[in-house]
Amino acid sequence: xxxxYEKLTNLFWVSENYLFHAFAWYKYYSLCKEYNRGMSxxxxxxxxxxxxLATLCIPTTTSDNNKGTSKSLGRDAIQSTxxxxxxxxxxxxxxxxxxxxxxxxxxxxLLAEIRSRNIIEDVPxxxxxxxxxxxxxxxxxxxxxxARPLLDTLRAESAASSSDEDAEDNxxxxxxxxxxxxxxxxxxxxxSAAYHTxxxxxxxxxxxxLGVSFEQMEKSIILSAQSRALSVRIDHRxxxxxxxxxxxxxxxxxxxxxxxxxxxxxxxxxxxxxxxSSIAAERTALYAEVRSSIESExxxxxxxxxxxxxxxxxxxRLVQERLRxxxxxxxxxxLxxxxxxDRRLAREQKMREKEKLQxxxxxxxxxxxxxxxxxxxxxxxxxxxxxxxxxxxAALAKEHADKANKKKEEAERKVKEAARQLDYLVRAVRIEExxxxxxxxxxxxxxxxxxxxxxxxxxxxxxxxxxxxxxxEKASLRDCSVFNYTSEFQSTIMTARTxxxxxxxxxxxxxxxxxxxxxxxxxxRKRKADEARLAEEAxxxxxxxxxDRKAEEExxxxxxxxxxxxxxxxxxxxxxxxxxREREQRExxxxxxPAPAAGGETRSKYVxxxxxxxxxxxxxxxxxxxxxxxxxxxxxxGRYEGRDGGRxxxxxxxxxxxxxxx
Numbered sequence: 001x002x003x004x005y006e007k008l009t010n011l012f013w014v015s016e017n018y019l020f021h022a023f024a025w026y027k028y029y030s031l032c033k034e035y036n037r038g039m040s041x042x043x044x045x046x047x048x049x050x051x052x053l054a055t056l057c058i059p060t061t062t063s064d065n066n067k068g069t070s071k072s073l074g075r076d077a078i079q080s081t082x083x084x085x086x087x088x089x090x091x092x093x094x095x096x097x098x099x100x101x102x103x104x105x106x107x108x109x110l111l112a113e114i115r116s117r118n119i120i121e122d123v124p125x126x127x128x129x130x131x132x133x134x135x136x137x138x139x140x141x142x143x144x145x146x147a148r149p150l151l152d153t154l155r156a157e158s159a160a161s162s163s164d165e166d167a168e169d170n171x172x173x174x175x176x177x178x179x180x181x182x183x184x185x186x187x188x189x190x191x192s193a194a195y196h197t198x199x200x201x202x203x204x205x206x207x208x209x210l211g212v213s214f215e216q217m218e219k220s221i222i223l224s225a226q227s228r229a230l231s232v233r234i235d236h237r238x239x240x241x242x243x244x245x246x247x248x249x250x251x252x253x254x255x256x257x258x259x260x261x262x263x264x265x266x267x268x269x270x271x272x273x274x275x276x277s278s279i280a281a282e283r284t285a286l287y288a289e290v291r292s293s294i295e296s297e298x299x300x301x302x303x304x305x306x307x308x309x310x311x312x313x314x315x316x317r318l319v320q321e322r323l324r325x326x327x328x329x330x331x332x333x334x335l336x337x338x339x340x341x342d343r344r345l346a347r348e349q350k351m352r353e354k355e356k357l358q359x360x361x362x363x364x365x366x367x368x369x370x371x372x373x374x375x376x377x378x379x380x381x382x383x384x385x386x387x388x389x390x391x392x393x394a395a396l397a398k399e400h401a402d403k404a405n406k407k408k409e410e411a412e413r414k415v416k417e418a419a420r421q422l423d424y425l426v427r428a429v430r431i432e433e434x435x436x437x438x439x440x441x442x443x444x445x446x447x448x449x450x451x452x453x454x455x456x457x458x459x460x461x462x463x464x465x466x467x468x469x470x471x472x473e474k475a476s477l478r479d480c481s482v483f484n485y486t487s488e489f490q491s492t493i494m495t496a497r498t499x500x501x502x503x504x505x506x507x508x509x510x511x512x513x514x515x516x517x518x519x520x521x522x523x524x525r526k527r528k529a530d531e532a533r534l535a536e537e538a539x540x541x542x543x544x545x546x547x548d549r550k551a552e553e554e555x556x557x558x559x560x561x562x563x564x565x566x567x568x569x570x571x572x573x574x575x576x577x578x579x580x581r582e583r584e585q586r587e588x589x590x591x592x593x594p595a596p597a598a599g600g601e602t603r604s605k606y607v608x609x610x611x612x613x614x615x616x617x618x619x620x621x622x623x624x625x626x627x628x629x630x631x632x633x634x635x636x637x638g639r640y641e642g643r644d645g646g647r648x649x650x651x652x653x654x655x656x657x658x659x660x661x662x
Contacts, residue, residue: 002031008098009054018178019091022054022110023100029119034411048122049172053154055114056134057178058107059224060185096397097368111135126150134182140190140206147183148209151176180210181220188221189230192243199240280558365393372396 005028012021029047032039088104095105114120120128130150137143158173184207191198204214221241224230233242366388373380373391376399380388477483 002028002035005031013174018054018057018059019105019107020094020098020100022051022058022107023095023098023105025051025054026110026113027100030117044122045124046172048119049124049127050175051119052114052123052127052131053172053175053179055107055110056131057175057182058110059182059227060107060189093368096393126153130154130179134179134186137186138190138193140187140194143190144183144187144206144210151179151183151210154179180212183210184212184217184220185224185230188224188232188241191241192230192232195243197240197242200234200236201239203241369393369396372400376400 005024008024009021009028012018012024025047029051032047033044091105120131123131127150130147133143133147133150137146155173155176158176187206188203191203200214203217207217218234221230221232221234225232231243235242366385369388369391370380370383372393373383373396376396
């Protein structure tokens with residue numbers, strides 16, 4: 001079995017299936033450690049390192065990166081769930097066929113098994129550091145710098161352990177390139193957690209020294225994005241990488257700053273209102289500009305009427321086109337019915353193919369059940385198809401896994417038994433060494449007591465010798481009559497100090513008098529400054545009151561002027577409305593009279609209002625048809641029509657005397 005799993009490692013490595021490659025290494029390592037009693041420490045370290053590196057080379061999936069995040073909704077999420085379920089079912093079947101004792105093979109499950117079996121303890125220290133960087137590191141700015149020397153060490157040791165170039169692929173050095181890709185993907189994932197946008201130059205700077213070109217790094221990022229492991233976009237035009245969804249860059253977020261600016265402007269106008277005089281000047285200028293543009297607005301109105309007629313013609317054309325489109329839609333519907341019939345036939349063909357695939361799947365499940373039964377020591381050759389269908393594959397796999405778990409529990413029991421024996425041995429050693437420890441402690445106490453007593457005796461002897469020495473020095477000073485002159489020396493010193501003290505007291509008194517004079521002068525200056533300040537404040541208050549009074553008078557004057565202008569405007573508006581009513585009555589009377597036929601003939605053909613030259617049209621324009629060729633002159637009525645527009649001919653444009661500001 002060990003040779004079988006060793007060949008599986010090479011097979012899955014060539015097919016770049018890193019997940020089952022790592023599981024095959026794990027099974028091979030477990031079998032060698034359990035049955036190969038003569039395995040050396042170097043071989044054990046190499047195989048444990050291969051298991052760890054093969055596991056780290058497994059690419060992360062969408063579920064690994066989306067732990068703790070909200071689930072996406074929509075058709076893409078449903079399609080992703082269906083595809084994930086199909087992939088999980090295929091992987092579970094493959095794992096069962098290869099005997100990996102798990103229905104859900106994944107990177108996290110294998111890492112958990114490695115940690116529980118303490119396989120990491122058998123690998124070198126630099127590989128443990130590499131494992132920590134790839135699994136636990138979240139700082140994207142220094143993880144590449146930390147991982148680069150570890151990858152160089154792995155490459156160097158693998159090259160040193162290889163005897164020739166042909167054996168290089170079988171060493172740990174072949175994991176350097178996949179580990180580099182995983183390091184890049186881990187870097188991009190950490191950057192996506194810290195940044196929304198990052199420049200390509202900065203990413204190149206972070207990945208410099210790995211020996212990977214930007215094209216290879218871009219390919220890895222794109223493959224990871226296609227597998228939905230990362231949400232990332234590379235913007236070559238802006239020279240940056242963007243993380244996250246495009247919701248924050250949509251139309252609903254595009255006007256947030258402008259809305260905020262408008263609301264802040266409104267708040268500023270409420271807090272600090274603008275000056276009224278400047279607003280009045282702006283309005284005056286606006287009114288003057290409107291008066292000057294009345295003529296042009298009238299011309300634009302006439303042009304808009306022409307445009308409206310064109311739009312009416314365009315709408316009729318669109319109706320015809322819609323009818324043609326409906327006819328085409330009916331034909332397309334007929335074609336769709338035929339296509340639906342073709343699809344029905346295709347569905348029936350797919351159903352037949354699906355039944356064929358189901359039959360093949362049932363045969364494969366039967367073969368799998370026979371293999372399980374044979375592995376468990378049962379005779380499956382004489383069983384019929386119905387008996388095989390009654391057998392539960394999951395139950396067989398569970399029973400097989402239970403046997404493996406029992407074997408694992410037995411190994412753990414042996415380890416616990418060895419630990420208990422070691423505990424008994426350590427306890428016996430402690431019991432035997434306890435009397436020796438007590439004897440050593442008593443000896444130390446006795447030595448410390450003897451040393452302390454000797455120190456006390458030595459200290460007393462030194463003190464006595466010092467005392468005797470001091471007595472001798474005092475006697476020698478008394479013999480020389482030194483103590484007879486001490487009182488005279490003391491009086492001389494005190495006399496000098498008394499004179500200095502009196503001098504200092506006199507200086508302090510003079511300084512105190514000077515400070516008192518300065519304080520009086522300062523207080524006088526302060527009183528004078530306060531009086532001047534109060535007078536200035538009273539003057540300013542009076543000026544402010546006068547200014548407020550004048551401002552109030554100016555405001556009342558402007559209000560009166562505004563009221564008068566408003567009354568004048570209302571008066572003009574009433575006059576305009578009366579003229580409008582008179583003109584409407586005149587138009588109604590003219591429309592009630594029959595229009596004479598041009599040239600003595602009655603026209604039976606429909607003529608648009610814009611091309612009618614006779615009097616009494618809908619816009620109230622009179623006159624003969626001599627000026628009807630000019631479309632602009634044939635219009636009348638409305639807001640800007642002249643008073644005499646119904647009496648003049650169509651060849652002259654009426655003067656804009658109907659304006660609100662005329």
